[in-house]
Amino acid sequence: MRYDQATWTREDGDENADTYEPLLAEKRSTEVAVDESPLPDDLTRESVALPDPSEPELARHYTRLSQMNYGVESGPFPLGSCTMKYNPKFTEDVAALPGAGTHPARSAASTQGTLELRHHLQTYLARIGGMHSVTLQPPAGAAGEFTGILVAKAYHEEHGNDRNEIIVPESAHGTNFASAALAGYEVVSLPSAEDGRVDVDALEAAVSDDTAALMLTNPNTLGLFERDIEEIAEIVHGAGGLLYYDGANLNALLGRVRPGDMGFDVMHYNVHKTFATPHGGGGPGAGPVGVVEELAPYLPSPQIEERDGEYERVEPEHTIGKVHGFAGNWLVLLKTYAYIARLGDSGLTDTSAKAVLNANYLASQIDYEIPFSPFHHEFVASADRDAADVAKRMLDYGVHPPTTKWPEIVDEALMTEPTEAETQAALDQLARAFNNAADDSDEALETAPERTAAGRIDQADAARNPRLSWQALDN
Amino acid sequence: MSFDVPDDRGYMESHEWASDEGGTARVGISDFAQDELGDIVFVEFPDEGAEIAHDEQLGVVESIKAVSDLYSPVSGTVTATNDELLDAPELLNDDPYGEGWLVEVDLADESGLDELLSADEYRDQIE
Ligand SMILES: Cc1ncc(COP(=O)(O)O)c(C=O)c1O
Numbered sequence: 001m002r003y004d005q006a007t008w009t010r011e012d013g014d015e016n017a018d019t020y021e022p023l024l025a026e027k028r029s030t031e032v033a034v035d036e037s038p039l040p041d042d043l044t045r046e047s048v049a050l051p052d053p054s055e056p057e058l059a060r061h062y063t064r065l066s067q068m069n070y071g072v073e074s075g076p077f078p079l080g081s082c083t084m085k086y087n088p089k090f091t092e093d094v095a096a097l098p099g100a101g102t103h104p105a106r107s108a109a110s111t112q113g114t115l116e117l118r119h120h121l122q123t124y125l126a127r128i129g130g131m132h133s134v135t136l137q138p139p140a141g142a143a144g145e146f147t148g149i150l151v152a153k154a155y156h157e158e159h160g161n162d163r164n165e166i167i168v169p170e171s172a173h174g175t176n177f178a179s180a181a182l183a184g185y186e187v188v189s190l191p192s193a194e195d196g197r198v199d200v201d202a203l204e205a206a207v208s209d210d211t212a213a214l215m216l217t218n219p220n221t222l223g224l225f226e227r228d229i230e231e232i233a234e235i236v237h238g239a240g241g242l243l244y245y246d247g248a249n250l251n252a253l254l255g256r257v258r259p260g261d262m263g264f265d266v267m268h269y270n271v272h273k274t275f276a277t278p279h280g281g282g283g284p285g286a287g288p289v290g291v292v293e294e295l296a297p298y299l300p301s302p303q304i305e306e307r308d309g310e311y312e313r314v315e316p317e318h319t320i321g322k323v324h325g326f327a328g329n330w331l332v333l334l335k336t337y338a339y340i341a342r343l344g345d346s347g348l349t350d351t352s353a354k355a356v357l358n359a360n361y362l363a364s365q366i367d368y369e370i371p372f373s374p375f376h377h378e379f380v381a382s383a384d385r386d387a388a389d390v391a392k393r394m395l396d397y398g399v400h401p402p403t404t405k406w407p408e409i410v411d412e413a414l415m416t417e418p419t420e421a422e423t424q425a426a427l428d429q430l431a432r433a434f435n436n437a438a439d440d441s442d443e444a445l446e447t448a449p450e451r452t453a454a455g456r457i458d459q460a461d462a463a464r465n466p467r468l469s470w471q472a473l474d475n
Numbered sequence: 476m477s478f479d480v481p482d483d484r485g486y487m488e489s490h491e492w493a494s495d496e497g498g499t500a501r502v503g504i505s506d507f508a509q510d511e512l513g514d515i516v517f518v519e520f521p522d523e524g525a526e527i528a529h530d531e532q533l534g535v536v537e538s539i540k541a542v543s544d545l546y547s548p549v550s551g552t553v554t555a556t557n558d559e560l561l562d563a564p565e566l567l568n569d570d571p572y573g574e575g576w577l578v579e580v581d582l583a584d585e586s587g588l589d590e591l592l593s594a595d596e597y598r599d600q601i602e
Contacts, residue, residue, distance in 0.1 A: 460514030
């Protein structure tokens with residue numbers, strides 16, 4: 001079956017083209033006058049043609065756009081590290097309840113319910129991470145990293161330490177390097193040991209009076225548990241540095257071991273990976289940050305505290321200030337709250353078991369080498385030929401491919417994380433897509449994908465000559 | 476695969492080259508570097524008049540695979556930049572020793588060029 005009509009795939013010389021429904025922009029439109037504007041004349045126009053579709057035309061337009069895309073509601077989406085899991089609909093229902101979104105400028109007295117939920121969520125997250133206090137303000141995981149590093153920096157400065165280095169394992173996510181650099185630190189990149197874990201000797205050699213922190217995710221980006229974490233913590237703390245936990249992989253450990261118990265001092269929670277909220281994708285997200293007691297006075301303002309049954313907004317003593325407006329993206333956080341409350345301790349513990357089981361089951365079903373193990377919630381397979389081509393071919397088999405070519409420690413990496421939400425049938429479907437792509441000829445791979453709305457994209461041309469508006473679709 | 480390494484210029488271990496233009500030097504990246512990077516989509520280099528120093532950051536090059544820092548093979552003042560690259564970064568892939576040059580530098584010290592790897596030494600490094 002082909003979906004040319006549904007996806008507006010139009011090719012030159014297509015004999016059926018005249019039977020296709022016109023593009024929205026080609027349909028009836030109404031010329032609407034534009035208000036006067038203080039912008040320069042060459043940036044403004046006097047009128048604009050706004051499409052004037054009927055309701056069914058509009059509904060079809062958006063349905064088609066969604067059909068041209070692939071999302072967690074289309075099929076499995078095993079993008080390693082990103083944890084693209086399905087978000088249960090009840091969390092949306094909760095966020096849509098009347099009164100769920102109170103105006104953030106309202107008084108504490110008139111929004112006690114919201115403040116109570118926020119306080120509960122701070123407490124839940126602190127308990128889950130083994131942390132003392134949590135801020136809900138940062139709007140994404142990467143923003144949480146930046147916030148956590150600013151907190152660590154403020155702590156060091158308050159204690160008269162002008163430490164200027166942050167150590168990051170070379171296999172870490174790019175945002176770790178970026179957050180450290182953005183906060184004004186020199187980034188020291190730490191090579192991995194042969195077994196894919198932190199090289200403890202290299203760490204020992206790298207720490208010094210200049211070390212402000214080590215940033216680490218555990219399990220690491222290969223899905224491996226950093227077994228030497230206690231020794232690592234001792235080395236970093238012994239040098240006067242802090243230990244930062246990148247929470248992107250917390251779904252592997254939920255309910256089993258807590259970052260705070262492993263010796264971490266500050267962490268972020270990627271609520272879209274560990275719990276249930278949409279990935280921001282440019283829209284609202286959330287990346288709360290947890291800290292140990294010594295760092296709590298530096299958290300962003302406001303924190304929610306309870307006093308005699310009343311909830312109030314409080315400014316921490318040495319606060320770094322604000323990292324986002326008001327309380328952060330509250331309705332996203334409310335979905336996190338709903339998910340945690342619905343699953344409870346045993347449900348959350350079960351998610352980590354399923355995350356690990358699913359990754360290991362999928363790995364056992366695919367014909368690819370997986371150089372590093374034992375892995376937890378994700379694994380990195382080697383494609384043995386161009387990983388990007390394998391990934392594109394997997395699109396033709398109706399699934400989303402894994403993350404490709406990263407971490408670089410595995411040749412032609414296919415970093416795969418099926419997530420805890422998939423059933424065995426979905427994992428089998430994914431495995432078939434992996435294996436079919438492995439069996440395909442080089443020619444089939446080099447022209448893939450053939451069955452998607454856009455076909456094979458010329459990546460270099462797309463980066464060199466980006467077309468940034470719908471008008472550019474014509475050429 | 477063998478890579479083009481012209482004898483008439485000096486090289487850095489980090490894969491930049493500099494050629495002697497009599498008091499000034501032209502600077503670019505090697506054939507090996509462009510091949511490793513793959514299709515280059517963006518390049519950034521200092522403006523005319525900027526002071527640059529040997530082995531310090533010269534700019535950034537971005538391909539569809541990676542973003543990499545460029546290091547300067549020489550010290551001196553930038554006297555010309557290859558602005559064609561801004562619209563046509565593919566020149567770095569197509570002609571790394573010719574039309575894909577990056578900047579021209581008025582050398583602070585002409586003997587600076589002597590410290591670079593010779594074509595033979597650089598060939599040994601990449602083989
Ligand atoms: C290991 C790791 N750290 C940090 C992040 C950044 O998180 P966010 O996408 O929420 O900004 C990611 C996101 O994919 C990640 O995989």
